[in-house]
Amino acid sequence: MRRRLPLNLTLGLSLVGLVLVAAVVSFVWLPHDPNRLDFAAQFSGPSAANWFGTDHFGRDLFSRVLVGARATLYVGVIAVGIALSLGSLVGALAGWFGGWIDELLMRLVDVLYAFPALLMALLLAAVYHPGTLTAMTAIGLATVPIFARLTRASVLSLRERDYVEAGRALGATDARLLRAHVLPGALSPIVVQASLSLAVAVLAEAALSFLGLGTPPDVPSWGNMLREAQGSMVISPWAALAPGLAILVTVLGWSLLGDGLRDVLDPTTRG
């Protein structure tokens, strides 16, 4: 009998899939040039020509939302990629070697706890130029502690298992034991966390772009669009509606996907 996928997994996959399709489609087809100014069409509501309406420069909001999906996925995936690789490496080393290495690494990770993404971005924006790279780095670094703690906990419990002991008795090196026997066992909580962290990263990227510390103003991103929409909200609320909904759908998608993956990979925690 075929096992049915949990509802949250199906829903999460669909929503994330929708955003992915939007990003891919934006490379091959757009109803309008997202940067073309058309002052005759300023502030129009949804219509057959402009599905989501137009903004204060008369630019087509639907095309801009489609292009905005790229920045969201790009920044989110790279930021979580940084956090996952750095965090899992640090966590694995700390858990495997224990002792002073563990203490030292985890104290350093603790410092990152004091700098959530927004704060880290403020610091990096002051030092370097605010932009996509600083936003990605800030979100990535701020997410390192979660992956480090998660991996450390898994490695701590896995390193005492019999099959790891057996590998050690056979003369396997630390690197081989970690790579072949311990890390694969720690993988499923990391995958779940990656999806949940992507939800947080999308929110953080949007907030940073909204503040002018993320994606540059000339590139359409959902946070940028909301910042621009705020000034003209009284005349036309449409410009504030579409990008906000797009962020909502993406965040909801990643978090449902994370929950769904957890239900599938670790049924004991099903709520």
Add this chain to the structure above:
Amino acid sequence: MTRYLARRALTALVSVWLASVVVFGAVLAVPGDPAALILGMNAAPEALAAMRTQLGLDVPPPERYVRWLGGVLIGDLGESLQYQRPVARLVWDRLGVSVPLAVGAALLATLLAVPVGIFTALRRGSLWDPLVVLASQLGAAIPSFWLALLLILAFAVQLGWLPSGGFPGWDVSVVGSLRALLLPLLALALGQAAVMVRLTRAAMLDVLAQDFVRTARAKGLSPLKVVGKHALRNALVTLVTVFGLALTNVFIGSIVIEQVFSLPGLGRLALTAIGNRDYPLLQGVILLYASTIVLLSFLVDVSYGWLDPRIRYA
């Protein structure tokens, strides 16, 4: 308990110290000459030299750090380049907006989330349960600054009940200041409450499945007593964490919300400091944010030990 407290306090102090190294080191890492960045390319050499002295750049970095840290320890965060006033004074003035905003939002979120979380845990399996879970998923996914825009649209633009931004100041009008904080508070609290509902529900479900709750029920205690006296007390550890987490989240989240509502708080101070490359001001504000986060997590851990003796001996 004393040993537990001392050990936890020590790690918190180490974290704050390391945070100060990060904040100080970040400005050291500024590429090029910070004085030239602040004054522009065409600044006179004398002005550049004066700026370097003001920034302490004529002193080697380790010595500069020790001087700066010494100042921080006695509450002297240096002088703002833009405002020409002590950073500590500027920060202190802005706390009158940021602290009520963060504490108010965390309290409101808790007051909304805890009863709903407990209620849905008790009604597990009923129609309410999936509805509330779904609503909380949705609520947690709404960006707070978007919610803020929607609230402005509804309550300021359409209905005209509340101001869309600005802050009169507590000394000018207490009622006006409270009104100015109401929408920002809601924008911060609603999303946070959505996250907290799920955590509270999970904590309650966990406790309700324990043997002592079954025993209490079997003894014939009223449902109110079972929940109020036995379950809630044991779920308290989680609820304290949830509140601490909420306070940290809304404190950081207020950086964006202050910008949306043009509130003169710490977050906007930090953003103007970036725009003007006012390094002393930025260092002061960011160190304050980071230390507050460490302090909050310390307080949460300490209250754990106080609420649940098993933790402090672990």
